Amino acid sequence: MLPSPPPKLKSQCLAVCVLYTQGIGNKEWREFGRTEVIENTLNPEFVRKFILDYFFEERQNLRFDLYDVDSKSSNLSKHDFLGQAFCTLGEVVGSLGSRMEKPMAGIPGKKCGNIIVKAEEMGNCRESVMMQFCGNKLDKKDFFGKSDPFLVFYRSNEDGTFTICHKTEVVKNTLNPVWQAFKIPVRALCNGDYDRTIKIECYDWERDGSHDFIGEFTTSYRELSRGQSQFNVYEVINQKKKGKKKKYLNSGTVTLLSFLVDIEVTFLDYIKGGTQINFTVAIDFTASNGNPAQPTSLHYMSPYQMNAYAMALKAVGEIIQDYDSDKMFPALGFGAKLPPDGRVSHEFALNGNPQNPYCAGIDGVMEAYYQSLKSVCLYGPTNFSPVINHVARYAASVNDGSQYFVLLIITDGVISDMAQTKESIVNASCLPMSIIIVGVGPAEFDAMIELDGDEVRISSRGRYAERDIVQFVPFRDYIDRTGNHILSMARLAKDVLAEIPDQFLSYMRTRGIKPLPTPPPYTPPGYPVQSPNGHPLNTPPGHPLQTQI
Numbered sequence: 001m002l003p004s005p006p007p008k009l010k011s012q013c014l015a016v017c018v019l020y021t022q023g024i025g026n027k028e029w030r031e032f033g034r035t036e037v038i039e040n041t042l043n044p045e046f047v048r049k050f051i052l053d054y055f056f057e058e059r060q061n062l063r064f065d066l067y068d069v070d071s072k073s074s075n076l077s078k079h080d081f082l083g084q085a086f087c088t089l090g091e092v093v094g095s096l097g098s099r100m101e102k103p104m105a106g107i108p109g110k111k112c113g114n115i116i117v118k119a120e121e122m123g124n125c126r127e128s129v130m131m132q133f134c135g136n137k138l139d140k141k142d143f144f145g146k147s148d149p150f151l152v153f154y155r156s157n158e159d160g161t162f163t164i165c166h167k168t169e170v171v172k173n174t175l176n177p178v179w180q181a182f183k184i185p186v187r188a189l190c191n192g193d194y195d196r197t198i199k200i201e202c203y204d205w206e207r208d209g210s211h212d213f214i215g216e217f218t219t220s221y222r223e224l225s226r227g228q229s230q231f232n233v234y235e236v237i238n239q240k241k242k243g244k245k246k247k248y249l250n251s252g253t254v255t256l257l258s259f260l261v262d263i264e265v266t267f268l269d270y271i272k273g274g275t276q277i278n279f280t281v282a283i284d285f286t287a288s289n290g291n292p293a294q295p296t297s298l299h300y301m302s303p304y305q306m307n308a309y310a311m312a313l314k315a316v317g318e319i320i321q322d323y324d325s326d327k328m329f330p331a332l333g334f335g336a337k338l339p340p341d342g343r344v345s346h347e348f349a350l351n352g353n354p355q356n357p358y359c360a361g362i363d364g365v366m367e368a369y370y371q372s373l374k375s376v377c378l379y380g381p382t383n384f385s386p387v388i389n390h391v392a393r394y395a396a397s398v399n400d401g402s403q404y405f406v407l408l409i410i411t412d413g414v415i416s417d418m419a420q421t422k423e424s425i426v427n428a429s430c431l432p433m434s435i436i437i438v439g440v441g442p443a444e445f446d447a448m449i450e451l452d453g454d455e456v457r458i459s460s461r462g463r464y465a466e467r468d469i470v471q472f473v474p475f476r477d478y479i480d481r482t483g484n485h486i487l488s489m490a491r492l493a494k495d496v497l498a499e500i501p502d503q504f505l506s507y508m509r510t511r512g513i514k515p516l517p518t519p520p521p522y523t524p525p526g527y528p529v530q531s532p533n534g535h536p537l538n539t540p541p542g543h544p545l546q547t548q549i
């Protein structure tokens with residue numbers, strides 16, 4: 001991080017920056033960590049890196065507070081507050097080159113300078129290794145025949161326990177097996193820690209599952225990374241046998257035949273290289289939602305509470321907008337009669353301007369949604385195909401990986417044009433596009449589950465979708481029983497967005513599109529850079545990416 005140039009920094013200023021994270025649901029800020037203290041500069045460049053877990057599908061709020069350190073006290077209220085900045089982790093990683101700059105605030109009437117935050121994905125989160133082993137003169141365990149050896153790999157945990165992370169296949173009836181090469185993420189093998197113990201056990205396979213232990217040995221990623229050499233021939237030791245037999249040497253050896261590191265390209269590599277997510281919203285204005293003037297309507301506008309449409313829109317939109325640099329979102333409606341002539345439309349601009357359907361930010365979309373509820377007349381039928389084709393037309397014109405399109409359809413679920421919608425989805429499955437469908441209200445959503453295609457790949461007239469591009473969720477499954485809407489929205493967004501990075505990568509991979517190189521590292525004008533300010537990220541289950549900021 002390099003806040004520059006902060007406010008009233010005196011010449012003897014000692015600056016420290018404190019990072020806070022916020023829990024989902026409750027709004028409580030927790031201190032995550034502090035940078036080192038930097039002396040005597042208006043442009044402190046902090047070197048300390050913070051390692052955070054990054055989830056595309058979550059809104060991860062961050063706060064940076066800058067202080068002038070006056071005393072030795074670790075109590076921040078004893079120091080001079082210089083300003084603060086709020087952002088989300090998505091905003092940082094979604095910025096070009098994963099470098100975000102924004103003004104700091106917090107002291108009324110004062111300019112507090114700017115903060116620059118850089119994120120970098122942790123390298124060892126995306127490494128995989130391809131390894132191959134063979135055995136030599138392993139113990140003979142079977143009465144008839146030799147042994148049927150296989151290897152079991154364990155990663156060690158911080159508490160000294162071991163977790164199984166890989167099993168090889170069984171090679172039948174040999175004491176000199178050559179196992180097939182296998183690929184394993186470095187995270188699974190050693191949690192990204194190159195010096196951590198890796199334990200390998202060798203067994204003789206038995207049909208009834210009572211496999212006979214041949215012996216074991218330990219190593220580490222760092223040792224293995226030396227590749228095939230005398231350092232990577234391991235004696236397989238059976239401690240019990242060793243204890244009993246004076247002359248025991250070993251139960252054979254296992255040799256590493258090859259070790260190849262493979263760095264996987266991640267979703268963030270594309271975002272860092274400038275790929276934009278183009279987010280389009282489509283809202284169901286059919287009569288089955290109920291008269292918006294009535295509290296029973298799914299479109300009811302209460303002054304006290306957002307309706308389900310607004311909540312779904314805000315929940316998903318606020319996360320996606322971090323990856324869309326202009327934050328201008330086309331917003332469409334379908335299934336209403338429009339003024340002035342009462343014509344039914346399945347593809348109209350919520351802001352009433354078909355030439356320019358863009359709304360500024362998610363707040364702009366919400367505003368346009370509320371406005372259109374006042375002007376259009378809910379009607380029908382519920383056709384999805386026109387809005388899907390609308391976005392697909394644009395998606396079809398971008399095939400260089402510079403944009404990926406996400407269409408959010410919010411509906412009460414009574415779909416009328418199932419056949420055309422399936423065909424539109426099959427058509428769109430070869431485009432840089434994903435479709436999120438959020439079902440609101442109490443309807444049966446069987447048709448939507450079919451469109452989702454998680455179980456059976458969707459098809460139309462004998463053609464199958466090239467890849468799964470639809471994610472459906474019913475909002476009612478996410479409503480928090482205690483009435484905490486922030487929690488409901490966070491849960492909805494999490495599930496609905498979880499598949500997007502994989503859908504995105506499946507498109508890029510099958511098209512052979514590589515991420516663009518990251519723009520050159522930024523050098524702040526006017527003062528020398530003291531240290532490289534690259535920083536890694538950390539990834540959790542699904543899309544764990546560790547990000548360092």
Ligand SMILES: *[C@@H]1O[C@H](CO)[C@@H](O)[C@H](O)[C@H]1NC(C)=O
Pocket residue numbers: 075076077078
């Ligand atoms: C920090 O200092 C403030 C005011 O001096 C005090 O109210 C607060 O209790 C202190 N906090 C801690 C954790 O000591």
Ligand SMILES: *[C@@H]1O[C@H](CO)[C@@H](O)[C@H](O)[C@H]1NC(C)=O
Pocket residue numbers: 278279280330390391394403405
């Ligand atoms: C994003 O997609 C919409 C179609 O849904 C299109 O109108 C708009 O031009 C696209 N934006 C950009 C920047 O290409």
Ligand SMILES: *[C@@H]1O[C@H](CO)[C@@H](O)[C@H](O)[C@H]1NC(C)=O
Pocket residue numbers: 385389420421423424427
């Ligand atoms: C799907 O694509 C085909 C071929 O381009 C086109 O003829 C058809 O109209 C499309 N289907 C829909 C529902 O848009």
